[in-house]
Amino acid sequence: MSVNLPQLRAFLAVVDTGGFSAAADELGMSQSAVSHAVASLERELAAPLLIRSNPARATVLGERVLPYARTALSAVRSLEAVAADATGALTGTVRLAATPTVCRGLVPRLLRHWRAGQPRVTVRVFEGDSAEVAEWLENGTADAGVLIDPPPGPGVQLAxxxxxxxxxxxxxxxxxxxxxxxxxxxxxxxxxxxxxxxxxxxxxxxxxxxxxxxxxxxxxxxxxxxxxxxxxxxxxxxxxxxxxxxxxxxxxxxxxxxxRLVLCGPRGRGWHPAVRGLAEAAVGV
Missing domain, CATH: 3.40.190.10 (Periplasmic binding protein-like II)
Known part of the structure; x- marks a missing residue:
């Protein structure tokens, strides 16, 4: 069996965005490349992982594979974090989750500020309700989130x-x-x-x-x-x-x-340096 990271990234992107087209936009790939990556993963595992509906969703096996795929990609991001810390470079992609109101009323200003100050960091925005934002941050779907009245802990109050x-x-x-x-x-x-x-x-x-x-x-x-x-x-x-x-x-x-609207990274896990950098840059925005 030969499972690779591009296959896992494609699979997770389809699950998280609900479709192959949206996953392609998220990953900066063609839709056919995403389809090929998912199909090759399914061939390696000898079973379908996705129900190709609208929205696309995981099969029973796909649900079992999801946490392992997230863990694998989280480990890769941790390696990237070690390398970024060593070089002092702020690079990479940060997946930011927030509620619809925050996405429309606050996030655009943040994105403009970050684009000017951290041009090598790409921020992808995921929109969900408060419970979804907290869950995505917990399970690794998101790298950062704007939480509403979170419990005490690391974070930067935005507003x-x-x-x-x-x-x-x-x-x-x-x-x-x-x-x-x-x-x-x-x-x-x-x-x-x-x-x-x-x-x-x-x-x-x-x-x-x-x-x-x-x-x-x-x-x-x-x-x-x-x-x-x-x-x-x-x-x-x-x-x-x-x-x-x-x-x-x-x-x-x-x-x-x-x-309180607070920019947070994952609790109980290290923050990617890019997330820490964005949090520091958000102070006073």
Whole structure:
């Protein structure tokens, strides 16, 4: 049996991105090269590893192979880290995971800053919910992640992200400097289960209120569109501001509350020097 690293990289990329085309973009290869690498790995193991659907997913055997493939590539990255430490060079590819809101509202600024200061480091962005980001960091799918209110440990705080009320411009409170969440009790309330619902509920608890959502919407763009359509109001974090259209306003709320956005590497494992370098460069961005 002759299994090699390009085969494992291709297999993991298809699983992580959900398709051969996306994996090809991720790896900087042609789609046919990715298909060939995965097919050759399946021939070596004498069984299919992927269900070629949309999205592509691992077979039962593929699921068993995944942790070993991740361990093998993690060992290679560790070797690269030793070499980079020895030469003092910041090079390589860093896979950065973050939530959709952070990806749209904060990550573009980080990428511009890193591209200018660390041109030899390539940053690939993976978007997922908070649980997925933490899992990817834990299992090696991601090399770094922007975590929300992580437990104490190594990391760089990128922002203290305060909460804001999202209202139509013709809402009676739209002209206020600050909105008390208690003044929104008569409005239908919209909530995103995949977003910061637990923190929004805590915000209302501090105000002596309980949230009874009129609608629960997973997608942030849909949530914003529903506020535009006059179907209710919601509370988002400040990092969402770049996504807010001109016919809506995002206003500070009381009680005041905020969440910490922290750039972290994997816990319990050494950070690749490129991740450490990006973390140091992110201070003050």
């Amino acid at each position: 203290l992200d305060g909460y804001r009320a999202l209202l139509p411009r013709d809402h009676p409170l739209a002209g206020e400097a600050v909105v008390d969440v208690r003044d929104l009790v008569d409005d239908p309330y919209l909530v995103s289960p995949g977003g910061c619902e637990a923190r929004v509920r805590e915000l209302h608890r501090l105000a002596g209120l309980r949230v009874t959502p009129a609608h629960r919407v997973r997608d942030l763009a849909t949530l914003i569109s529903m506020v535009q359509a006059g179907m209710g109001v919601t509370v988002l974090s400040e990092v969402s501001r770049p996504l807010v259209p001109s016919d809506l306003v995002l206003l500070p709320v009381v009680p005041r509350a905020a969440r």
